[in-house]
Amino acid sequence: MASAQYPTKAITMVVPFAAGGPTDTLARNLGLAIGKQLKHTIIVENVGGAGGNIGVTRVAKAAPDGYTVLLHHIGMSTSPALYRNLDYNPLTDFEYIGLVADVPMTLIARGNFPAADFKEFLAYVKANKAKMSLANAGLGAASHLCGLMFMAAIETDFTTVPYKGTGPAMNDLLGGQVDFMCDQTTNTTGQILGGKVKAYGVTTKTRLAALPNVPTLDEQGLKGFEVAVWHALYAPKGTPKAAVDTLVKGLQESLKDADLKTNLAKLGTEPTTQARATPEALRTFLKSEIDKWAPVIKKAGQYAD
Numbered sequence: 226m227a228s229a230q231y232p233t234k235a236i237t238m239v240v241p242f243a244a245g246g247p248t249d250t251l252a253r254n255l256g257l258a259i260g261k262q263l264k265h266t267i268i269v270e271n272v273g274g275a276g277g278n279i280g281v282t283r284v285a286k287a288a289p290d291g292y293t294v295l296l297h298h299i300g301m302s303t304s305p306a307l308y309r310n311l312d313y314n315p316l317t318d319f320e321y322i323g324l325v326a327d328v329p330m331t332l333i334a335r336g337n338f339p340a341a342d343f344k345e346f347l348a349y350v351k352a353n354k355a356k357m358s359l360a361n362a363g364l365g366a367a368s369h370l371c372g373l374m375f376m377a378a379i380e381t382d383f384t385t386v387p388y389k390g391t392g393p394a395m396n397d398l399l400g401g402q403v404d405f406m407c408d409q410t411t412n413t414t415g416q417i418l419g420g421k422v423k424a425y426g427v428t429t430k431t432r433l434a435a436l437p438n439v440p441t442l443d444e445q446g447l448k449g450f451e452v453a454v455w456h457a458l459y460a461p462k463g464t465p466k467a468a469v470d471t472l473v474k475g476l477q478e479s480l481k482d483a484d485l486k487t488n489l490a491k492l493g494t495e496p497t498t499q500a501r502a503t504p505e506a507l508r509t510f511l512k513s514e515i516d517k518w519a520p521v522i523k524k525a526g527q528y529a530d
């Protein structure tokens with residue numbers, strides 16, 4: 226039970242993807258900032274698999290005592306259309322805390338991929354698509370969604386390779402076992418700037434301050450190609466209101482944290498606004514995102530059971 230002194234011990238923040246990936250990186254940065262506010266450690270627990278749905282289910286069924294929270298992304302709104310049998314309902318199984326950040330994505334390939342720029346990449350795809358592999362973090366992951374949108378935009382299908390998160394996918398990309406992926410700047414910026422992977426485009430309308438030399442996909446001919454991965458914090462349904470209120474306050478104060486802002490800026494993103502870091506804003510936004518993605522996914526015709 227949450228007491229008047231909540232929290233009295235460490236809080237577990239479940240990340241529904243493997244360690245070392247973008248959600249994990251965001252969670253560790255956010256966890257430090259919230260921990261400072263709540264004066265207790267935030268322990269990040271990685272529960273990857275099934276495009277994030279194993280970790281989300283874990284939190285939906287966790288004790289609603291304020292000591293388990295979930296950091297998840299846009300997948301919370303796409304999974305209901307992608308999975309016929311979800312073990313949770315995003316609209317009824319959670320208490321909402323608030324939105325956290327919108328993270329841009331990048332189209333990247335292994336460092337020795339034989340294309341210097343996006344034009345060469347497309348030419349290579351034309352001749353070699355049958356032997357190319359596209360990594361993602363499973364059906365429902367942001368990398369999966371971005372890959373779907375990319376395949377639709379260039380009217381090409383690729384063999385996809387699912388991982389428990391794009392952390393391990395990045396390891397295989399660095400090792401040359403897979404060819405390319407679409408992943409968040411929180412996972413790719415360091416590797417791009419370090420010259421370890423090739424970057425062919427960012428998924429924002431304008432270039433990013435953190436990656437000024439990477440053109441947008443939009444400016445390279447994929448008109449209107451835009452995807453930002455929104456992230457939010459949740460607690461299991463039934464978490465006491467006092468604990469939720471404390472978590473909301475902790476989130477809002479954390480988003481003003483100078484270290485968090487600096488660290489996220491280096492990773493090509495920033496904390497969301499105070500107005501979006503509320504349960505009401507998240508509830509309304511989540512519902513609108515579920516409504517937005519259902520027809521898009523239906524059209525793409527991708528399902529899992």
Ligand code: ASP
Nearest residue numbers: 246248366367368390391
């Ligand atoms: N968020 C990533 C994705 O959706 C996966 C991860 O965080 O590892 O692709």
